[in-house]
Amino acid sequence: MHFCDECGSMMHTAGDTWVCRSCDHEEPRDSQAEAAMTTQDGQQDDGAPEVADATRDDSETIQESCPASDCDSDRAYYEIMPKPGGSYEVRLFTCVECGTKWRES
Known part of the structure; x- marks a missing residue:
């Protein structure tokens, strides 16, 4: 080219x-x-790149108490999602122990 x-x-x-x-x-x-x-023809195909799953790495957790009544974990995975309309973002949490999901209120 x-x-x-x-x-x-x-x-x-x-x-x-x-x-x-x-x-x-x-x-x-x-x-x-x-x-x-x-x-x-002369290029090498190394296949698809490896993608890290940051939602399952302990270094990507935050101290946040699980709202489930039978869980006393204080660590959660989190991700930040834009709200429709782009006015602000919301944080979504997943408990590292029981998998309960909730959003920041």
């Missing part, structure tokens, strides 16, 4: 020239530079 020095758009080949379809800028093609470009 080659990008236009004038506008940053992706350029396309037209014979011995790179042509920008956005601003009509043209540049001569360089066979040595093109040989150094990695093609899709």
Whole structure:
């Protein structure tokens, strides 16, 4: 792939020239530079990246008493969610011991 020095758009080949379809800028093609470009066939697929589950890591808990009457845990996982309309956010909690869920009131 080659990008236009004038506008940053992706350029396309037209014979011995790179042509920008956005601003009509043209540049001569360089066979040595093109040989150094990695093609899709030459790329390595490492698979999907690992995603950390931050909601289940003890370092991501907060001191918050569980509202369940039969649980005396004082640690909860939490996440912050935007309220519809974007006026403010609400914190959602999940007890690390019993899994009870509640929101900040």
